[in-house]
Amino acid sequence: MTLETKKNVFVELGNFLSQFSENNTTKNPNVLHNETFFDAFQELIILSQSHNGWYTPENVYFSIQSWSKALTEENLDQWLSAYTLEIQKPKNIALVLAGNIPLVGFHDFLSVLITGNNVIVKTSSNDQHLLPFLAKYLIAVAPELKNQITFVEGKLENFDAVIATGSNNTSRYFEYYFKDKPSIIRKSRNSVAVLIGTENKEELTALGEDIFRYFGLGCRNVSKLFVPKGYNFDAFFEAIFEYQDVIHYEKYANNYDYNKAVFLMSNFKLLDNGFLTIKEDQSHASPISSVFYEYYDDLPALQTKLDSENELLQCIVSGGCIEKSISFGQTQNPQLWDYADNIDTISFLLTI
Structure with missing residues (x-):
């Protein structure tokens, strides 16, 4: 398959996905294979x-x-224009996927196929259905992909390189198990937000999206706030009140009750609005239903601190006061060229 053909296949997938939304799922007669899928x-x-x-x-x-918004011809062209994708003998690339949020491994899946390689996928037990379904759609659009896509349940075999995503604990296992293969091993990372105290309600409400989307389970979810000394959280609590319905989901509510009880029994000082607890803590990784915060003295010193912790952070959110930060509300809308852990997957695949 030529690069143009491969791009067109994923554009067709984007067209298929564009039909499905929470408030307006509409069948488009011009989308390929709708009668089947x-x-x-x-x-x-x-x-x-x-x-x-x-x-x-x-x-x-x-x-x-x-993903429907990402998989456009314009986005694919812009993403891939930075590389020279020459025809080469396909390699077998194994993917060990996480399952914390829906389709979390799709970018790796896309990267392997768009570079002309074969993909061997080991899905997470928490997400075994969505990606295989989309793979079937891709094969319906381009039957030649059937020999390039394999899903496995058992041991990974006959692969040339691996991209594995997991926790800090599982990453040690991955590093040992895959030590003889070229690899990208992704560990736990967290995202943080920096507030200066002059944010308006719209910005703080957008920050709520960064915190609560996917119940805070993604590495791009904000799990910690850096705030100036003396910061008053009243405006923040008022702005995120529209996310209160999150407490009606049983799994989230159970975590809220449990983590709040643990904090209180440990005599930690908490701020609480009935669906989110806020605790002063040096760590970046807060439990579900909680966000940590830390005071800072001045922005230049904080910039230096965040730069030194780069390998622990996935995203930094701010109103522009921190270099290379993301705007409020945008953490869960990465572009195709926004790589996890800032590791260029395409460059990795081209050097195997």
């Missing part, structure tokens, strides 16, 4: 929460819409 995918979306309690229809729709 449309109703089945709609049913899968509805059933996703029975497969994984965190995969609510709202969050699955959000992920689908994010």
